[in-house]
Amino acid sequence: MKYLSLICLCFLSLSVMAQSADDFAESMNYTLKIKQPGNDAQAIQLKAYGGQLQGANLPLTLQYKSEPVNGNQQLTITVKAKEDTYFNLNGKYLAQGLNYDNSYLYLPGFWYRKNLRSPDNAPSARLSHNWLVREDRVSSPWVGVYDNDKKQSYSLARVDEIKEHSLAPLAHGEVVLSGPSDLGAIGFGEENGTPYLEFAYPYAEAPHSYFRKLTMGEPVTSFLFLKKGEEVKLTYQLSTFNAENYADYVAKAWTACFDLFKPEPVADNKLTDDEIKTTLTEFFKQSYVTSDELKGFSGIHLQTHLCEKLPFLEVGFIGRVLLNAFNALEYAEAKGDNELKEIAQATLDSYEKYGFADNGFFKETADINKHTAADVYSIRRQSEGIYAILFYLDYERKNGRKHPEYEQHIKKLLAKTLELQKEDGSFPRKFKGDLSLVDETGGSSPSSVLPLVMAYRYFKDKTYLNAARKVVGYLETAIISKSDYFSSTLDADCEDKEASLYAATALYYMAMVTKGKEQKHYTELAKQVAYFTLSWYYTWDVPFAQGQMLGDLGLKSRGWGNVSVENNHIDVFIFEFDEVLNWLADETGEKRFDDFAAVIKSSMREQLLPYEGHMSGIAKVGYYPEVVQHTEWDYGHFGKGFYNLHFAPGWTVASLWELLTVGRTEEYLKK
Numbered sequence: 001m002k003y004l005s006l007i008c009l010c011f012l013s014l015s016v017m018a019q020s021a022d023d024f025a026e027s028m029n030y031t032l033k034i035k036q037p038g039n040d041a042q043a044i045q046l047k048a049y050g051g052q053l054q055g056a057n058l059p060l061t062l063q064y065k066s067e068p069v070n071g072n073q074q075l076t077i078t079v080k081a082k083e084d085t086y087f088n089l090n091g092k093y094l095a096q097g098l099n100y101d102n103s104y105l106y107l108p109g110f111w112y113r114k115n116l117r118s119p120d121n122a123p124s125a126r127l128s129h130n131w132l133v134r135e136d137r138v139s140s141p142w143v144g145v146y147d148n149d150k151k152q153s154y155s156l157a158r159v160d161e162i163k164e165h166s167l168a169p170l171a172h173g174e175v176v177l178s179g180p181s182d183l184g185a186i187g188f189g190e191e192n193g194t195p196y197l198e199f200a201y202p203y204a205e206a207p208h209s210y211f212r213k214l215t216m217g218e219p220v221t222s223f224l225f226l227k228k229g230e231e232v233k234l235t236y237q238l239s240t241f242n243a244e245n246y247a248d249y250v251a252k253a254w255t256a257c258f259d260l261f262k263p264e265p266v267a268d269n270k271l272t273d274d275e276i277k278t279t280l281t282e283f284f285k286q287s288y289v290t291s292d293e294l295k296g297f298s299g300i301h302l303q304t305h306l307c308e309k310l311p312f313l314e315v316g317f318i319g320r321v322l323l324n325a326f327n328a329l330e331y332a333e334a335k336g337d338n339e340l341k342e343i344a345q346a347t348l349d350s351y352e353k354y355g356f357a358d359n360g361f362f363k364e365t366a367d368i369n370k371h372t373a374a375d376v377y378s379i380r381r382q383s384e385g386i387y388a389i390l391f392y393l394d395y396e397r398k399n400g401r402k403h404p405e406y407e408q409h410i411k412k413l414l415a416k417t418l419e420l421q422k423e424d425g426s427f428p429r430k431f432k433g434d435l436s437l438v439d440e441t442g443g444s445s446p447s448s449v450l451p452l453v454m455a456y457r458y459f460k461d462k463t464y465l466n467a468a469r470k471v472v473g474y475l476e477t478a479i480i481s482k483s484d485y486f487s488s489t490l491d492a493d494c495e496d497k498e499a500s501l502y503a504a505t506a507l508y509y510m511a512m513v514t515k516g517k518e519q520k521h522y523t524e525l526a527k528q529v530a531y532f533t534l535s536w537y538y539t540w541d542v543p544f545a546q547g548q549m550l551g552d553l554g555l556k557s558r559g560w561g562n563v564s565v566e567n568n569h570i571d572v573f574i575f576e577f578d579e580v581l582n583w584l585a586d587e588t589g590e591k592r593f594d595d596f597a598a599v600i601k602s603s604m605r606e607q608l609l610p611y612e613g614h615m616s617g618i619a620k621v622g623y624y625p626e627v628v629q630h631t632e633w634d635y636g637h638f639g640k641g642f643y644n645l646h647f648a649p650g651w652t653v654a655s656l657w658e659l660l661t662v663g664r665t666e667e668y669l670k671k
Contacts, residue, residue: 024073024238025066028091035086035223059085072237081226090200095154098147100190104246108535109139109562117486118494118565121214130189134203136542136631140257143186145195146249156197159260165543172218246483251531261539263558265602273660279611282622283653284328291368293354296321296347299650307620311369315362316384318648323388327657352406359433360412379427380444386451425474443487449506496564497536504529508580512669537561548641559603568633572604575658624652
């Protein structure tokens with residue numbers, strides 16, 4: 001047959017367990033499920049002995065070989081059909097000596113600690129202690145357990161290429177795959193207080209599948225068909241390492257994943273950075289909407305097959321109107337594009353005159369036809385608006401143009417924002433114009449550091465820098481020290497990528513404007529946080545079946561980031577984080593940061609960029625897609641291998657633009 005499923009369940013270690021390779025093979029618990037179509041599968045318990053996984057009346061032979069490899073313990077299982085057979089093989093390894101209650105679990109890009117920040121209808125330890133998930137649900141096919149008391153960890157990874165994927169008629173129950181598939185599953189659980197790590201081949205999910213936002217489904221077990229004489233090989237490795245704390249474990253785990261999977265930059269880039277920016281300007285021109293007050297880019301709540309113009313503008317988060325306007329202006333003046341310059345300047349001018357509410361805050365989300373705006377504000381959108389306008393004001397000042405009214409608006413907004421800062425340094429996530437709180441949680445606080453540091457530089461006022469210091473004090477105490485990165489994205493309440501990304505970026509900003517021990521401290525914190533951010537980004541390419549659009553387009557997922565526990569899809573949220581990685585590589589000597597930054601940039605630049613002859617399933621040129629559904633999960637439409645029907649290209653265009661604009665922040669902050 002044309003495929004080989006070579007699985008490594010890999011415990012990459014600093015200290016190898018004392019038991020022999022044979023002991024490892026024989027200490028695993030194995031379950032073989034055999035299915036006759038139309039009948040419930042029969043489960044057979046297997047025992048490893050003398051080179052065979054033994055059980056009664058098996059239609060398969062399961063030979064194993066145990067040996068030490070590179071300081072690890074490797075187990076290779078060869079599954080060969082004695083007759084035509086549908087099978088699923090499961091293995092569990094008890095982490096003897098560890099205690100589940102004292103432990104944190106880890107499925108990169110999907111599960112952190114015990115996922116207790118997640119809502120009741122998303123995966124968490126409240127629902128179950130035992131979870132088995134598809135490998136394409138995690139950013140690296142790796143699962144780990146870390147005991148906080150014993151400072152020990154075990155980790156399980158699949159290390160070779162997973163190339164083929166086959167469709168199944170259902171996403172729950174017992175399903176027979178339509179053809180060859182390399183995709184398996186990994187997970188964890190506990191038995192009588194002892195944690196275990198688990199694999200399955202082909203894939204399975206239990207006790208629930210997760211197929212839609214806040215919608216748990218029934219478990220699923222898939223079965224691979226082997227004709228008589230066909231075989232597959234499965235290879236596992238086992239080791240363990242100590243770590244000072246969970247953060248140290250995640251850092252070592254990501255490092256091991258990078259070394260295992262060795263992600264390389266995507267090689268088939270055809271366009272220059274400037275050509276990509278020129279393509280993205282088509283979004284600015286085609287999405288431009290106007291009213292007698294606000295003007296800007298229709299970039300939220302669109303449909304991928306229409307890319308229609310809608311009268312909704314959003315300052316930050318998924319719209320990023322002001323950052324797009326500044327990017328467009330800067331590019332238009334550099335290229336002499338008068339049409340684009342007029343659009344960008346009109347947008348920025350309209351927000352100067354009409355974009356602030358009487359209470360001083362930005363009109364975060366607005367319906368420009370009805371002249372209405374939301375009356376609930378967020379620290380994140382307000383911060384992203386200030387961020388964009390300060391870049392604009394600095395650019396204008398360098399070009400001899402002044403905007404005293406805009407400066408006064410921003411000063412007033414900053415003053416109102418600082419009234420919200422709590423004693424512990426945090427900011428509430430959401431609030432009203434009278435400063436009453438709607439969501440007082442502090443997970444979005446890192447987003448405030450960027451504009452505060454920028455305001456310190458622009459207005460030369462240490463009030464803003466001291467406020468940023470207080471935020472970082474909160475981050476260090478309440479978030480970083482607890483490895484608890486949560487609820488930065490505004491459409492989910494859970495562990496998410498953007499919380500750690502914003503924290504790392506905030507520390508980068510602080511390091512840019514401080515010196516000596518303080519600067520070194522921020523750098524060290526940024527490195528710790530960066531590993532959590534990196535853990536959300538794919539180190540491998542998930543497989544798609546023929547007919548799943550993303551596979552037909554040839555999408556390589558390495559370098560793309562999963563979003564959150566609640567919203568389980570990948571996207572191109574990166575903005576300045578690539579530069580943060582480059583900076584950390586220079587400051588700390590960790591070359592892997594530079595190398596993976598190159599992977600991210602190469603992978604996100606143009607794989608799904610819509611341009612003539614390469615529309616990527618999008619209706620208009622320049623509208624980079626957003627909700628990219630890479631696993632058996634959908635945001636409401638279509639599922640794996642497709643986009644969600646609705647998307648917000650306003651932020652994707654802004655993110656890619658910043659990825660391609662190197663040095664802007666450093667130039668601003670180092671002046």
